[in-house]
Amino acid sequence: MIKIEEDWYKNYKKIAREKWGSEFTLWKAMFRGFIDMMREEAIKQGKENEPINPFSKMLLDVFIDVARARKKGKQIIMYPFNYGPELFHAMNLEPLMQEMFSVGLAPFHINEHYLDITNEIGYGDNPTLCNAQRPLIGSYIEKAAPIPDLLFFLSTPCNSLATTYQVFQHLTGVPTYTIDIPYWSHSPDSTFYDEKTLEYVIKQLKKLVVWLENQTHQKLDEEKFKQTMVWLNQARANVLEFNELLRAVPCPARSIEGFGNYLAMVLRGGTKAAVEATKWLRDNAASNVKNKIGGVPDEKIRIAWPYTHVFFDNELLPWLEENFNAVVIMDILGYYHVPPHDTSTIEKCFESLAKGTLDFSMIGTCRGPIEFYIDYVIRFVKDYKIDCVIMPMQFACKHAYAMARITSEEVRNQTGIPTMIFGCDPYDSREVSSEEIRGKIADFLTEIVL
Amino acid sequence: MSIIEKFIQAAPLPNSWIDNWKRDGKKVLGYFCTYIPDEIIYAADILPIRIRARQCSDTPVGDAYMSSTTCSFTRCCLEAADRKQLNFLDGIISCNSCDQIRRLYDNIRYKAPFPFHYFLSVPANVNEVTIEWYKHEVGKFKKQIEKEFKVKITDDKLGHAIQIYNESRRLLKKLYLLRQRETPHFTGTDVMNILLASVSIPKEYFNNLLSQQIEEAENNEGISDYRARIMVVGSLLDNPQYIKIIEDLGGLVVTDSLCFGTRSFWDLVEESHSPLDALAQRYLSKISCPRMTDGHLSRKQFILDLIKEFYVDGVIFQRMKFCPYWWGEIFMLRRELKELGVPFIDLEREYILGGIGQMKTRIQAFLEVLE
Numbered sequence: 001m002i003k004i005e006e007d008w009y010k011n012y013k014k015i016a017r018e019k020w021g022s023e024f025t026l027w028k029a030m031f032r033g034f035i036d037m038m039r040e041e042a043i044k045q046g047k048e049n050e051p052i053n054p055f056s057k058m059l060l061d062v063f064i065d066v067a068r069a070r071k072k073g074k075q076i077i078m079y080p081f082n083y084g085p086e087l088f089h090a091m092n093l094e095p096l097m098q099e100m101f102s103v104g105l106a107p108f109h110i111n112e113h114y115l116d117i118t119n120e121i122g123y124g125d126n127p128t129l130c131n132a133q134r135p136l137i138g139s140y141i142e143k144a145a146p147i148p149d150l151l152f153f154l155s156t157p158c159n160s161l162a163t164t165y166q167v168f169q170h171l172t173g174v175p176t177y178t179i180d181i182p183y184w185s186h187s188p189d190s191t192f193y194d195e196k197t198l199e200y201v202i203k204q205l206k207k208l209v210v211w212l213e214n215q216t217h218q219k220l221d222e223e224k225f226k227q228t229m230v231w232l233n234q235a236r237a238n239v240l241e242f243n244e245l246l247r248a249v250p251c252p253a254r255s256i257e258g259f260g261n262y263l264a265m266v267l268r269g270g271t272k273a274a275v276e277a278t279k280w281l282r283d284n285a286a287s288n289v290k291n292k293i294g295g296v297p298d299e300k301i302r303i304a305w306p307y308t309h310v311f312f313d314n315e316l317l318p319w320l321e322e323n324f325n326a327v328v329i330m331d332i333l334g335y336y337h338v339p340p341h342d343t344s345t346i347e348k349c350f351e352s353l354a355k356g357t358l359d360f361s362m363i364g365t366c367r368g369p370i371e372f373y374i375d376y377v378i379r380f381v382k383d384y385k386i387d388c389v390i391m392p393m394q395f396a397c398k399h400a401y402a403m404a405r406i407t408s409e410e411v412r413n414q415t416g417i418p419t420m421i422f423g424c425d426p427y428d429s430r431e432v433s434s435e436e437i438r439g440k441i442a443d444f445l446t447e448i449v450l
Numbered sequence: 451m452s453i454i455e456k457f458i459q460a461a462p463l464p465n466s467w468i469d470n471w472k473r474d475g476k477k478v479l480g481y482f483c484t485y486i487p488d489e490i491i492y493a494a495d496i497l498p499i500r501i502r503a504r505q506c507s508d509t510p511v512g513d514a515y516m517s518s519t520t521c522s523f524t525r526c527c528l529e530a531a532d533r534k535q536l537n538f539l540d541g542i543i544s545c546n547s548c549d550q551i552r553r554l555y556d557n558i559r560y561k562a563p564f565p566f567h568y569f570l571s572v573p574a575n576v577n578e579v580t581i582e583w584y585k586h587e588v589g590k591f592k593k594q595i596e597k598e599f600k601v602k603i604t605d606d607k608l609g610h611a612i613q614i615y616n617e618s619r620r621l622l623k624k625l626y627l628l629r630q631r632e633t634p635h636f637t638g639t640d641v642m643n644i645l646l647a648s649v650s651i652p653k654e655y656f657n658n659l660l661s662q663q664i665e666e667a668e669n670n671e672g673i674s675d676y677r678a679r680i681m682v683v684g685s686l687l688d689n690p691q692y693i694k695i696i697e698d699l700g701g702l703v704v705t706d707s708l709c710f711g712t713r714s715f716w717d718l719v720e721e722s723h724s725p726l727d728a729l730a731q732r733y734l735s736k737i738s739c740p741r742m743t744d745g746h747l748s749r750k751q752f753i754l755d756l757i758k759e760f761y762v763d764g765v766i767f768q769r770m771k772f773c774p775y776w777w778g779e780i781f782m783l784r785r786e787l788k789e790l791g792v793p794f795i796d797l798e799r800e801y802i803l804g805g806i807g808q809m810k811t812r813i814q815a816f817l818e819v820l821e
């Protein structure tokens with residue numbers, strides 16, 4: 001038997017046989033699917049005799065922790081994909097990132113069923129409301145996902161998210177807290193956020209702490225909070241180094257690895273596990289740079305992908321790598337870019353928390369005027385020696401889709417780099433199929449880029 | 451010319467009041483949302499106009515730049531700006547009403563810029579921290595208007611603008627109260643024209659006309675030949691034709707919860723407070739629209755109160771296609787009204803009115819249920 005079987009695979013499979021309760025049906029389906037995917041990947045990479053890597057361990061443990069939290073009576077807080085869970089960790093809550101369902105179930109084509117149920121009860125349609133959240137409503141109707149004890153969301157990045165979270169609250173009655181992320185600090189001296197914006201977010205985060213204290217009947221443990229912020233900032237430093245290493249030619253990482261950093265920060269930000277996962281990704285990239293090894297052999301095309309991945313097609317990036325020697329250097333979530341901050345006092349910890357909230361993947365680029373986004377893409381194109389920009393826009397993502405055309409014109413004007421825009425639904429394979437998407441990308445790469 | 455005819459003339463953009471205003475060498479600024487305190491513009495002796503694009507017939511530029519899955523109001527506005535149909539404006543003011551509106555602002559700046567653009571960051575929930583933030587935003591807005599148009603907006607001027615605006619709100623409420631009667635004095639179509647005029651001509655003229663209209667109406671007999679009393683609920687409806695379709699079929703629109711309707715004037719600005727404090731407080735905590743993440747229960751209660759006070763028989767939800775906020779809001783309201791036994795229908799629409807035949811059939815069927 002190969003080592004992987006005796007080591008971690010068997011162990012996780014055993015946990016998957018535990019009774020998690022019917023509300024965790026989908027959660028367990030994802031867990032099982034991920035264990036198998038990771039095993040296959042390890043074998044494909046010739047790493048079947050190695051212990052599980054820190055990233056995969058972190059990810060699989062998220063599933064176990066959430067499922068076991070219910071049994072242990074630990075309160076579960078649901079939150080969106082554009083917010084870090086560090087404060088929740090500090091307050092002994094079990095964070096459950098809602099979009100984990102839509103993103104994690106997409107490659108197994110399970111969202112589709114829940115989208116149909118959501119349609120049947122008359123809640124939205126695809127171009128109006130995003131399918132990153134809509135399956136939540138269908139899974140609630142079928143009781144296939146846990147109802148959290150608490151719910152938290154932000155006013156950004158989109159109306160779709162804020163709407164579906166409200167509808168979920170309306171259906172379930174779960175105590176909910178929201179904070180407002182200012183759209184734009186319209187200060188002539190401000191490039192991104194000014195002191196006023198920061199102060200505003202800090203004040204709201206402090207109010208969130210009070211709300212959480214009331215809901216959980218416990219006080220914020222300042223020492224624990226500080227430790228959480230120290231770990232958070234260590235992980236941020238790792239990710240930042242990783243981002244810098246991507247400038248190397250050839251790029252030292254594969255297309256999906258940046259997204260791994262994002263998952264670490266959005267699922268386990270503020271924990272030791274995230275520090276280890278991000279360190280592992282960074283160390284691999286650093287070693288590849290040192291040895292001049294490319295994540296994609298014989299790299300020919302470097303792509304900026306300033307939007308989300310097409311989650312239902314998890315073979316799309318390997319297809320690009322194998323057929324075009326193309327590496328996706330950045331995607332909008334994977335390019336998590338929050339510098340580490342001072343955590344020496346509680347005040348500084350709140351400041352660091354607020355800065356991370358304002359700069360979080362997608363929030364930083366999409367909460368302001370189009371210039372924030374255009375500058376971000378152009379800076380990336382220049383700094384990372386990008387050959388082309390691919391923007392797979394989600395039909396329902398109004399704030400992003402309505403920026404695509406102008407951004408692509410600006411990128412072309414300012415850098416001369418070709419861009420392509422296409423519409424799709426990353427969560428539902430029935431809207432635009434893998435074949436269609438690959439056909440469009442192949443045409444673009446062969447006819448325009450190469 | 452009757453007073454209502456004057457309102458009908460004042461409803462489109464531009465109109466002769468705007469022409470006269472400009473002929474005097476004065477500026478006109480367009481804004482997009484009820485969350486923008488237009489008193490500040492008025493206090494600078496600039497005419498604030500709520501932007502619409504009723505002349506829109508197709509949207510090639512809007513589709514290409516905003517994408518064809520954004521709401522057609524925003525696509526039409528981009529189209530109108532691109533075709534220079536809004537060139538009577540000296541600038542535009544926007545805010546983060548919704549994703550479509552905020553990107554419309556960006557697209558206009560790139561595709562069809564105006565001499566002046568300004569954007570306010572309006573919080574999406576209400577508490578002392580967000581009100582404080584909004585006060586700061588409103589203050590910055592005031593300063594920018596002063597700087598750009600070389601005017602001084604004193605507290606006195608602002609206080610005066612608030613009084614005039616409040617007067618307008620009081621008159622509109624009085625007009626609505628006349629619709630509570632068993633024989634309401636106005637059709638919904640007339641009221642829609644009055645509402646449009648309220649955001650298209652100088653407020654003093656408007657208040658004057660509306661006072662006369664109310665006085666005249668009080669002596670008239672009301673309308674009695676209707677089949678059912680209707681409330682219209684939804685986002686921005688600026689098309690009297692839509693209401694007319696309902697009323698031609700025998701429904702009488704007696705009240706609403708609409709962007710151009712009650713939600714724009716129901717709440718007053720506190721005149722005894724400092725003007726900026728009062729504006730921030732009023733604009734953020736007024737009867738909200740679904741952009742406010744914490745306001746559904748109060749919006750629902752507002753609708754239920756109006757249903758009772760205006761003796762509403764049935765509710766028509768008018769939902770703009772591709773609008774996330776209103777789909778969510780109406781989904782929740784449908785469940786709540788059903789539980790309370792209030793009849794309703796949900797009509798999806800585009801900004802450019804189409805599918806009238808189907809709409810008529812559905813309204814007809816609805817009225818039959820109500821009778």
Ligand code: SF4
Nearest residue numbers: 130132157158160397
């Ligand atoms: S993809 Fe766009 S619309 Fe969907 S949740 Fe993300 S930001 Fe919102």
Ligand code: SF4
Nearest residue numbers: 521548550685770773
């Ligand atoms: S109808 Fe909806 S999407 Fe359109 S402008 Fe209004 S709130 Fe925005």
